[in-house]
Amino acid sequence: MTDDCLRLLRQHRRLAELAAFPFDFDLDRAAHGHGEPVRLASGGSLEVVAGSDTGGTYFVCADGSLLYADSEGSAGIMGSSVDEALEVVVGLPGWRDLLSLTPADGETAILARVAEIEEEIREYHGIDEERAELRTALGLPDRSPVELLGMLHAALLRTEPDFLLLNADEGCAYDLLDRHPRPPLWESVRHEVPGDPADQPLSTWTRLAAEQGMPELARVALIRRLDDIYLDQSLLLRPGSSKDLDPAPLLWLAGEFERLGDLAQAERARGLHTSLR
Numbered sequence: 673m674t675d676d677c678l679r680l681l682r683q684h685r686r687l688a689e690l691a692a693f694p695f696d697f698d699l700d701r702a703a704h705g706h707g708e709p710v711r712l713a714s715g716g717s718l719e720v721v722a723g724s725d726t727g728g729t730y731f732v733c734a735d736g737s738l739l740y741a742d743s744e745g746s747a748g749i750m751g752s753s754v755d756e757a758l759e760v761v762v763g764l765p766g767w768r769d770l771l772s773l774t775p776a777d778g779e780t781a782i783l784a785r786v787a788e789i790e791e792e793i794r795e796y797h798g799i800d801e802e803r804a805e806l807r808t809a810l811g812l813p814d815r816s817p818v819e820l821l822g823m824l825h826a827a828l829l830r831t832e833p834d835f836l837l838l839n840a841d842e843g844c845a846y847d848l849l850d851r852h853p854r855p856p857l858w859e860s861v862r863h864e865v866p867g868d869p870a871d872q873p874l875s876t877w878t879r880l881a882a883e884q885g886m887p888e889l890a891r892v893a894l895i896r897r898l899d900d901i902y903l904d905q906s907l908l909l910r911p912g913s914s915k916d917l918d919p920a921p922l923l924w925l926a927g928e929f930e931r932l933g934d935l936a937q938a939e940r941a942r943g944l945h946t947s948l949r
Contacts, residue, residue, distance in 0.1 A: 675732075675736065675753065675754050675755065676755055676810075676811065677755045677758045680810055681699055687810065690802055690805060690806045691762075693797075694765060694797050694798070694799050694802055695761050695799075695803075695806070696724045696761070697758065698723050699722050700723075701723025701729075702720045702723060704723060705729070706729040706741060707729075707743050708839060708840075709841055710741065710838060710839060710840050710846075711837075711840045712835060712837060713833075713836040713838050713888070713895060714836070714888050716734045716735075716834070717733065718731040718732070718733060718739070719731060724740075726742065727742070727743030728740055728741060730750070732754060733835060736753045736754070737749050737751065737830070738751050738753065738756075739831075739837065741837055741846060742849070745846050745847055746846055746848065747835075747846040747847075747848075748827075748828045748831045748848060749827045749828060749830045749831045750824065751823065751824075751827050752827065752830075755810075758812065760827075762803055762806055762807060762810075762812060763807075763812075763817065764817060764821065764824070765799055766789030766790060766793060767824060769785075770785060770786065770789070772850075772851075773821060774821075774825050774852065775818070775822045775825055779818050782817060782821055783817060783818065786817040786821075825850075828852075829854075831849070833886075833888035833891065833892040836888075836891075836892050843936055843940045844899050844902060845892075845896060845899055856870070857874075857878070857881060857890075858870075858872070860889055861881050861886070862884060863877075874893060874894075875928065877890075878890040878893055878894055882931065882932060891932055891934060891937075894925060894928050894929060894932075894937070898925050898937065901921065905948065919944075919945045923941070923942070925937075925938075926938045
């Protein structure tokens with residue numbers, strides 16, 4: 673874990689200005705905080721260190737990882753440190769438009785998309801000289817776009833379970849920044865359950881995850897399930913809806929959250945159960 677780049681940006685105004693424009697990592701926006709109160713589901717610490725001109729926020733987590741949350745309810749880990757994340761931000765100034773790609777798409781597709789995005793950026797302002805100056809001043813290596821995309825993809829895959837971001841008031845989870853599907857929970861736990869794992873109830877896997885020392889995996893799965901029920905409820909309230917929603921699973925969810933010691937989510941589940949009744 674290092675924070676040399678963050679220290680240099682804070683010490684040298686010229687470098688901070690370059691990071692803010694054209695690379696949209698603006699230290700001055702840290703003073704405004706995020707657009708809504710947020711917290712990690714795990715209870716870990718968050719420190720706002722920068723923002724973007726679209727209303728997004730960069731947070732440093734307790735282990736030094738850099739988490740980015742946009743203004744539309746998505747979040748993801750950008751790097752294991754500020755230094756690593758800035759390699760991506762500076763090396764791929766159009767990284768938000770690359771989130772649909774993974775290393776599996778191959779070098780040709782990645783380079784073509786990066787070239788297309790950066791050409792669009794150059795129509796409005798420069799990035800090449802600015803990138804070279806900032807990389808040199810911060811001591812960032814000159815990595816290829818393919819390698820940088822691989823770093824970003826690997827970082828984003830670390831978002832869950834330890835860095836799941838919640839709206840602190842409502843308790844609902846932010847979407848994954850990259851929206852790529854993750855492996856099902858049963859692939860992460862040891863089990864000898866016969867038959868198709870997909871046919872087993874979620875409780876089978878959340879209990880095993882908790883018993884095997886992976887409570888955050890269980891918590892993420894349960895929060896996502898609760899969020900799905902909240903979404904279903906909002907659809908029920910639309911005019912013309914004739915769908916019924918069974919409130920019984922909410923009591924089970926409340927009990928599971930209590931087992932994990934997450935009383936806030938348990939209260940949230942019970943509150944929804946009451947409203948549906």
